[in-house]
Amino acid sequence: MIDLGCAALPAPEPWLTRSVQGALEALPPYAHTHGDYPAGLPALREMLAERYTARGIPTMPEQIMVTTGAMGAIDAICHLFAGRGERIAVESPSYANILQLMREAGARLVPVAMAEGLAGWDMDRWRQVLRDAAPRLAYVVADFHNPTGALAGEDQRRQLVDAARSAGTVLVVDETMSELSLEPDLAMPRPVCGFRTRRSTVITIGSASKAFWAGMRIGWVRAAPDVIRSLVAARAYADLGTPVLEQLAVNWLLNTGGWEAAVDVRRQQARENRDALVAAVRRELPGWEFEVPRGGLTLWVRTGGLSGSRLAEVGERVGVRVPSGPRFGVDGAFEGYVRLPFTVSGAVAEEAAVRLAAAARLVDTGAGAGAEVAHPFVA
Numbered sequence: 001m002i003d004l005g006c007a008a009l010p011a012p013e014p015w016l017t018r019s020v021q022g023a024l025e026a027l028p029p030y031a032h033t034h035g036d037y038p039a040g041l042p043a044l045r046e047m048l049a050e051r052y053t054a055r056g057i058p059t060m061p062e063q064i065m066v067t068t069g070a071m072g073a074i075d076a077i078c079h080l081f082a083g084r085g086e087r088i089a090v091e092s093p094s095y096a097n098i099l100q101l102m103r104e105a106g107a108r109l110v111p112v113a114m115a116e117g118l119a120g121w122d123m124d125r126w127r128q129v130l131r132d133a134a135p136r137l138a139y140v141v142a143d144f145h146n147p148t149g150a151l152a153g154e155d156q157r158r159q160l161v162d163a164a165r166s167a168g169t170v171l172v173v174d175e176t177m178s179e180l181s182l183e184p185d186l187a188m189p190r191p192v193c194g195f196r197t198r199r200s201t202v203i204t205i206g207s208a209s210k211a212f213w214a215g216m217r218i219g220w221v222r223a224a225p226d227v228i229r230s231l232v233a234a235r236a237y238a239d240l241g242t243p244v245l246e247q248l249a250v251n252w253l254l255n256t257g258g259w260e261a262a263v264d265v266r267r268q269q270a271r272e273n274r275d276a277l278v279a280a281v282r283r284e285l286p287g288w289e290f291e292v293p294r295g296g297l298t299l300w301v302r303t304g305g306l307s308g309s310r311l312a313e314v315g316e317r318v319g320v321r322v323p324s325g326p327r328f329g330v331d332g333a334f335e336g337y338v339r340l341p342f343t344v345s346g347a348v349a350e351e352a353a354v355r356l357a358a359a360a361r362l363v364d365t366g367a368g369a370g371a372e373v374a375h376p377f378v379a
């Protein structure tokens with residue numbers, strides 16, 4: 001099976017091994033404590049705060065909570081802000097697992113359609129939806145959006161913050177993909193929270209999963225100190241805290257320059273994979289349409305009128321796992337799409353495209369009846 005379910009890459013060695021060795025060396029003083037740090041290790045909170053400050057967003061350690069991945073961050077945010085029946089505005093399409101997490105928290109999702117291609121955020125639409133629905137939260141992935149790969153420009157960022165403030169909506173910005181720029185000459189826009197005004201609430205989420213390795217399960221939240229205190233209380237009955245050793249490993253990476261070196265490896269891998277996948281899909285499936293994103297880890301592909309759900313189901317049978325478009329939508333939207341991540345290269349990317357083309361032929365001739373096997377791991 002060629003698994004294109006998860007948009008996540010293998011660990012960038014030797015940095016995983018080195019960071020774990022560094023963590024082991026730093027561990028002894030922590031072994032004398034109770035080991036429960038519901039807001040995160042002070043050293044890592046400080047380090048993450050310094051990094052925001054260096055990006056032009058002055059941040060104190062009290063504004064940071066370390067979480068169990070970005071998923072843990074969103075879970076705590078939903079607990080705190082979006083009780084049962086509360087509305088959350090989401091990009092349509094958006095990241096499948098977070099949509100599902102929000103549904104399971106009992107939230108009512110209010111989809112805001114993304115513009116075609118890589119244009120991303122249609123601000124007239126956002127303003128109207130936020131004004132009309134006045135949702136409690138709005139969740140956006142402004143940096144290399146999953147699944148489309150779109151990157152919000154500074155004007156879109158400013159307007160998103162402004163529209164959320166006018167509607168009294170808390171803006172949650174997921175920066176999980178932010179370090180995965182794949183073009184050396186691409187100037188990254190200022191972080192969305194840099195456009196915050198005094199009366200707006202912007203909560204930023206980060207993660208080591210895409211920049212480094214999903215197996216670390218380290219994420220974080222940046223918000224006002226009072227929001228962080230409430231989030232720490234909100235997570236208390238879920239996971240109590242994030243493993244100390246992994247926090248020390250990320251802290252080691254951030255302190256030694258290992259993080260930057262690992263991100264470079266990541267970008268190189270992702271760039272090569274993207275180019276291989278794009279070439280293979282263009283060759284094997286010339287009727288499928290997509291834009292080539294300048295960063296992130298995913299291609300959002302229109303499947304020439306074929307059902308994405310049936311492609312996913314038949315793909316399982318011909319040896320390629322892909323999540324269908326509706327996993328990324330609200331109420332069955334995006335049936336004519338699949339998401340392809342840049343996780344395979346060279347001959348494997350070519351074989352993946354060959355298998356997808358075989359699945360497409362079966363679906364096209366009606367031989368692919370059945371329901372998508374809802375494989376849980378869509379990252």
Ligand SMILES: Cc1ncc(COP(=O)(O)O)c(C=O)c1O
Binds near residue numbers: 072095174379
């Ligand atoms: C936009 C986005 N947010 C969050 C996640 C999950 O992140 P984590 O592994 O840190 O929980 C992913 C993983 O694919 C993602 O793409």
